[in-house]
Amino acid sequence: MKIAVSAEGQELNSPVNPRFGRCEYFVIYDQQTGSIEAIANPGTSGAGGAGIKTAQALANKKIDVVLVGNVGPNAVETLNAAKIDIYSGITGTVQESIDLYKKGALTKTNQPSVDSHFGLK
Amino acid sequence: MKELLIISGKGGTGKTSIAGSFAALAAPVVLVDCDVDAANLHLLLNPEIKEEHEFFGLPKATIDKDKCTGCNLCQELCHFDAISEGMVNPFLCEGCAFCFYICPEQAISLRDNVCGHWFISNTRYGPMVHAKLGIAEDNSGKLVAEVRKNAREAAKEKNLEIIITDGPPGIGCPVISSLSGIDLALIVTEPTLSGIHDLKRVVGLCKHFGVKTAVCINKYDLDEKNTRTIEEYCAEEDIQVVGKISFDPSVTKAMLNGRPVIELAQLNVSQQINAMYNLIYRQIST
Amino acid sequence: MIISVASGKGGTGKTTVSTSLALALDRIRPVLFLDCDVEEPNAHIFLKPAIATTEKVHRPIPMIDYDKCTYCQNCSDICAFNVLAVLEKTVLIFGELCHSCGSCWYQCPEKAITQTDKEIGLIESGKSQNMDFSNGKLNIGEAMSPPLIKAVKAKISPKKTTIIDAPPGTSCPVITSVKDTDFCILVTEPTPFGLNDLKLSVEMLREIGVPCGVIVNRADIGNDDVLRYCTRENIPLLMQIPFDRKIASLYAKGTPIVVEMPEYIEKFQNVYFEIERMVQS
Numbered sequence: 001m002k003i004a005v006s007a008e009g010q011e012l013n014s015p016v017n018p019r020f021g022r023c024e025y026f027v028i029y030d031q032q033t034g035s036i037e038a039i040a041n042p043g044t045s046g047a048g049g050a051g052i053k054t055a056q057a058l059a060n061k062k063i064d065v066v067l068v069g070n071v072g073p074n075a076v077e078t079l080n081a082a083k084i085d086i087y088s089g090i091t092g093t094v095q096e097s098i099d100l101y102k103k104g105a106l107t108k109t110n111q112p113s114v115d116s117h118f119g120l121k
Numbered sequence: 122m123k124e125l126l127i128i129s130g131k132g133g134t135g136k137t138s139i140a141g142s143f144a145a146l147a148a149p150v151v152l153v154d155c156d157v158d159a160a161n162l163h164l165l166l167n168p169e170i171k172e173e174h175e176f177f178g179l180p181k182a183t184i185d186k187d188k189c190t191g192c193n194l195c196q197e198l199c200h201f202d203a204i205s206e207g208m209v210n211p212f213l214c215e216g217c218a219f220c221f222y223i224c225p226e227q228a229i230s231l232r233d234n235v236c237g238h239w240f241i242s243n244t245r246y247g248p249m250v251h252a253k254l255g256i257a258e259d260n261s262g263k264l265v266a267e268v269r270k271n272a273r274e275a276a277k278e279k280n281l282e283i284i285i286t287d288g289p290p291g292i293g294c295p296v297i298s299s300l301s302g303i304d305l306a307l308i309v310t311e312p313t314l315s316g317i318h319d320l321k322r323v324v325g326l327c328k329h330f331g332v333k334t335a336v337c338i339n340k341y342d343l344d345e346k347n348t349r350t351i352e353e354y355c356a357e358e359d360i361q362v363v364g365k366i367s368f369d370p371s372v373t374k375a376m377l378n379g380r381p382v383i384e385l386a387q388l389n390v391s392q393q394i395n396a397m398y399n400l401i402y403r404q405i406s407t
Numbered sequence: 408m409i410i411s412v413a414s415g416k417g418g419t420g421k422t423t424v425s426t427s428l429a430l431a432l433d434r435i436r437p438v439l440f441l442d443c444d445v446e447e448p449n450a451h452i453f454l455k456p457a458i459a460t461t462e463k464v465h466r467p468i469p470m471i472d473y474d475k476c477t478y479c480q481n482c483s484d485i486c487a488f489n490v491l492a493v494l495e496k497t498v499l500i501f502g503e504l505c506h507s508c509g510s511c512w513y514q515c516p517e518k519a520i521t522q523t524d525k526e527i528g529l530i531e532s533g534k535s536q537n538m539d540f541s542n543g544k545l546n547i548g549e550a551m552s553p554p555l556i557k558a559v560k561a562k563i564s565p566k567k568t569t570i571i572d573a574p575p576g577t578s579c580p581v582i583t584s585v586k587d588t589d590f591c592i593l594v595t596e597p598t599p600f601g602l603n604d605l606k607l608s609v610e611m612l613r614e615i616g617v618p619c620g621v622i623v624n625r626a627d628i629g630n631d632d633v634l635r636y637c638t639r640e641n642i643p644l645l646m647q648i649p650f651d652r653k654i655a656s657l658y659a660k661g662t663p664i665v666v667e668m669p670e671y672i673e674k675f676q677n678v679y680f681e682i683e684r685m686v687q688s
Contacts, residue, residue: 043489048263048488048489048504049488049490049501049504052501053483053492056480056493077499078492078494081492081494081497130447131418132416132417132418132575133417133419134418137600158577158578159415159416159575159576159577159603159604159607161600161603164600164603179487198513200506212614212615215508217488217508218485218510219508219509219510219513219514222510222514223513223514254578256577256610256611257577257579257582257614257615258578258579262550289576290446290447290576291447291575291576292446292447292545292547293446293551294550295578297548297550312659313658313660314661315449315452315658315661318447318449322447329548343655343656344656344659344660370628373598376598376600377599377629
């Protein structure tokens with residue numbers, strides 16, 4: 001199980017980034033190996049469709065679960081198609097949100113939490 | 122945080138004059154001009170620019186003459202007719218990069234493209250975020266989004282509850298970008314057949330994106346029959362007419378002096394705008 | 408001759424001018440009127456054309472041939488607009504983001520991408536008196552108007568004097584509308600808003616090399632700054648229309664000035680002759 005968290009930095013104590021397509025980094029936690037890896041989000045540049053590009057990058061990384069602040073409709077459609085579980089409304093740090101996920105304290109969604117263009121606002 | 126957007130579909134209905142007056146009534150408030158193509162709100166609010174930032178659009182293609190063999194493949198393939206005689210017309214290039222990938226000589230590169238600027242300013246009514254898109258530039262929707270993002274940050278930082286946004290005309294890309302996440306869109310219309318026509322199209326757009334709307338009929342006494350038609354249309358569509366503003370040359374006079382008309386407090390129009398603002402304020406704050 | 412009518416600021420009387428000019432010319436020569444303000448087309452309210460044909464306008468967006476696709480992600484890598492998401496065994500296409508640049512279907516190594524049509528709006532065509540008329544109507548929710556404007560402009564015929572009503576502003580829809588016209592009439596009003604937006608339009612026209620002149624509407628409501636600007640910049644002043652409650656009321660009812668105030672027929676014809684003289688010299 002690989003869990004990706006939208007983050008403002010590359011560390012476990014980095015705050016969760018409320019944006020998805022335009023967030024700077026994803027911190028990836030591998031539940032099997034316990035390893036941590038951070039990737040820069042390729043979606044941040046570009047004129048539009050950032051959420052789509054980001055979702056595809058996570059699918060390429062074989063992510064199973066994504067923890068985010070907010071996520072828009074195009075990203076949700078792509079994540080759903082990639083069979084990546086979405087947990088939105090996450091706040092706090094990367095570590096805290098991973099702990100909450102492991103405890104089963106988060107609720108899965110398959111709906112966008114914001115309109116399109118949110119990350120740009 | 123509550124966001125009020127003022128739009129009109131049709132230009133020249135008095136949207137910016139009303140936005141300027143609302144700024145005075147709501148102060149302290151965050152102000153946004155999303156008409157990045159032809160901004161006017163600054164002419165009423167006289168902002169003092171504090172920060173200026175570059176806005177980058179998609180990089181545009183440029184051809185290295187030394188490497189170009191004149192095969193014309195790029196010209197044949199460009200869907201935007203942006204290439205002729207070995208030159209890229211930057212006003213037509215949309216930054217798709219097609220030519221960059223297919224040039225057999227790798228003679229085409231992509232150059233960073235500053236396509237506008239956005240500003241954070243101080244006004245007598247609160248911080249203002251505004252922008253100027255370069256001439257002939259695409260990407261106004263993205264610049265609108267950038268401006269709105271910074272307005273929200275300014276509101277958070279200064280602990281201000283309300284953002285008032287002067288929107289772009291039309292129903293296209295920049296308007297769509299202005300609408301997302303808005304608490305209420307006030308549509309300013311006028312009692313002309315063109316005004317009614319455009320009102321219907323912009324109401325359709327707001328419905329398409331699920332945005333709550335209210336209508337203001339500006340210069341309503343110029344044609345009372347058309348005003349009644351607008352009121353009937355709004356009743357059918359279940360949209361509240363929150364204000365009917367008289368035609369008054371003082372609005373233009375105030376504009377010539379670079380001030381919102383509300384600052385001339387004795388006028389009938391000022392009272393009408395004030396009453397409309399109070400009604401809207403109650404709606405968005407509950 | 409192709410004359411475009413534009414304005415930086417909306418609501419200055421652009422459509423009042425374009426429709427009256429077209430009707431004045433319709434009496435003396437063959438005219439084609441094209442409403443390129445496809446987000447908010449209004450000229451039909453004034454010209455009341457009998458619409459004879461309606462055609463849908465499409466733009467191409469990619470479609471995947473799954474028999475050929477190897478999910479190599481080349482298309483999603485090269486797309487500047489992030490239209491395509493290539494996942495395991497499926498490709499998502501977000502057509503509303505597509506600029507129809509053609510890059511993906513040309514470059515797919517497996518030739519697995521073909522084109523399909525996305526409807527973006529319609530063109531209505533017909534006759535208003537002797538004049539040929541067409542307008543574009545962008546579908547609600549569609550962000551990209553230039554392909555529709557190009558389709559409207561494809562109606563231009565060298566046999567007719569073409570009047571183009573352009574959208575307001577200075578961005579891509581306006582450029583698409585006024586590009587390659589012989590002359591652009593800028594309609595403004597004598598206020599700070601009018602002047603500010605007039606300057607932007609003049610800059611824009613100079614960038615793309617279209618000559619222009621100015622018509623000041625509601626000429627007596629403001630100050631002289633617009634006139635001073637035109638003199639300083641050497642921009643011909645083609646006409647001044649005073650503020651007149653009768654004109655405002657005609658506008659409200661969708662009646663062109665020249666229909667109820669025939670003294671304007673000759674004034675608009677003279678504007679045309681002056682433009683003709685400037686373009687030919």
